Amino acid sequence: MVIENKLVKKLATTTLIVLASLFSATSMAAQDITIGFVYVSPIGDAGWTYQHDLGRLEMEKNTGVTTKYVENVPEGPDAERVIREMAKRGDKVIFATSFGYMNPMLKVSKQFPDTAFVHATGYKMGKNMGLYNARFYEGRYLTGVIAGEVTKSNVLGYVAAFPIPEVLQGINAFIQGARSVNPKAELRVIWVNSWFDPGKERQASMTLMSQGADVITHHTDSTAVVQAAEERGKYAFGYHSDMSKYGSTAHLTAATHHWGNYYTKVVKAAIAGNWKPENVWGGYKEGMIKLAPLNPSLPAELRNRIASMEKQLTAGTLHPFAGPVVDQDGKIRVVAGETMSDGDLSGMDYYVEGVVSKL
Template sequence: MIHRRQFMLSTGALALGAALPLGAFAQEAAKIGFVYVSPIGDAGWTYQHDLGRREMEKALGNKVQTKFVESVAEGPDAERVIREFATSGHKVVFATSFGYMNYVERVARQFPNVVFLHATGYKSGKNFAPYNARFYEGRYLNGVIAGKMTKSNVLGYVAAFPIPEVLQGINAFALGARSVNPKAEVRVIWVNAWYDPGKEREAAMTLISQGADMVTHHTDSTATMQAAEERGVHAFGYHSDMSKYGPKAQLTATTHHWGDFYTKTVQEVLAGTWKPTRVWGGFAEDMVRLAPLSSAVPADVKALVGKLEGQLKARTFHPFTGPIVDQSGKERVAAGVTMDDAALGKMDFFVQGVASKLPNAK
């Protein structure tokens, strides 16, 4: 594993530079930095961001030179890494985890000539802005498949932290399942970490022992998929297509795609046209996709999911359209009303169909 405190320079940029003729460096490549919360590996949250980094680098060629630091904890170490990027001449810094938000805000104020982008947060400023993907769209489709295919009516969910983004995914999964199977229930176990394969595996095994025959996760590793494969139940990958870790278990996966966003953002910064606007893209923007559906998914379920996916791409369907009722029976969204982005960004409840309680819930 690459040491977390070691800045890694893209070898592609170096190789390209070595082939250039004398004088080709009159226009110096713009330095672009990436801060990753977990190891890159070959699947998961950080892996998808690194794929995006490489896609951007390939698209922009010798205009950019990228560096990254992986496995940076959401604490003072994050601020140090972000600041090191800013002080070493990086023009753009992408900080790719929710817990980096306040550190990005602090450093951005001190370096007004550097552009900072922060994944999954909500704060912004003159030179920093958040970006995110509508993961909940894919979660709803996963829920539809789970609701149709479950035999036990128990669906398991390994979750990291009870923040709005994670609650959106759990609730969308439950709403999708209940839309086709009113008896389905979602059970959640919190691991209080984005990346902890041991805890993720333990949580998945516990859910399976409680009767879950469909499991998914909002964590970074492949541990949940591997547990499902081992125990002979079905699973839905997250971030990446994880079918190689669960060839029999995976029914599909909600996958995230950042390359076009990274390329467009850096192009705007280099052209001097970038503005700090919030980006939140889904199926319509091709930032969220479904991995290929397993042959185990029945034809009628594939057809239903395909129809819903088309509606998401056309923006004619929204998973959080009322009536939506929470666990206590309180109506949160009236019939025919769709939750707006502001409400989604403050989500702090579980919908009916989620059997577990929120931490510290009264």
């Protein structure tokens, strides 16, 4: 009897809790739920943060929740304060969209166990902190294929920010793509050591073009590279966003990021109460990576080929780092028949064959 009584009590309380949570769920309209976003730079009109903001708007439309964002948040103590404020006001999910928010977010996440924290591009997870990132290199590979086809000088140029694995993946995927169709192609890389400095980015572009590059691209955050190519009558690829309006002739396409689907998924899960921290590294398959519309000047045959490669990337049958992958010094990094593991990708610290600059 005693045992039964306990069971009944337990059942009763559980029912009560379930009822209460149901009640609160129904009484709380979607627009009362707030979701916070922390941005590292101003939203602007193109670039990394702009793409996250497009994702935020798409998610808001899909779910009906209220979103709030703070832009231009420096990585460090300021970020901790912003994230804590969002958690305090009761945001259900908080998205932090830059690498340097990792430690501040981890710290705050421990103090607010009921809030879902999601951090982009980092590597530390927590009990209530998930990770997401995109396989940017998949888009890069396709732009490389186009570059290899259109280049006449066989010299390609790349303006890059900092030599970290994510940037190196992009550089290496680009030249892998180019050399898959044009084994004579070579790539020159200039590091500007800044994520955002239009003046330096332009200077580096001009340098690359005067060293013979006729197709250039960049892993920095302004549109200066595309503009410089347009001025000199050369070709360029945008990055992060479609940058065609900054150079309608030069802009062949852009490797763009799309976060809307993922944000929608996370927020829906959090509202339903079944969100779990995950480590998501999505690419073509997850819809996180796409190419911007191809320049109309590109031949139909190439467009078709790119379209079918996009399908292969989605299906997982094409891998930009399928063996053999040989590095700059001739060392074999992936043997024929295999593809590079995610672990090796995340630790990439070398140039592959075809890059003539040195690290």
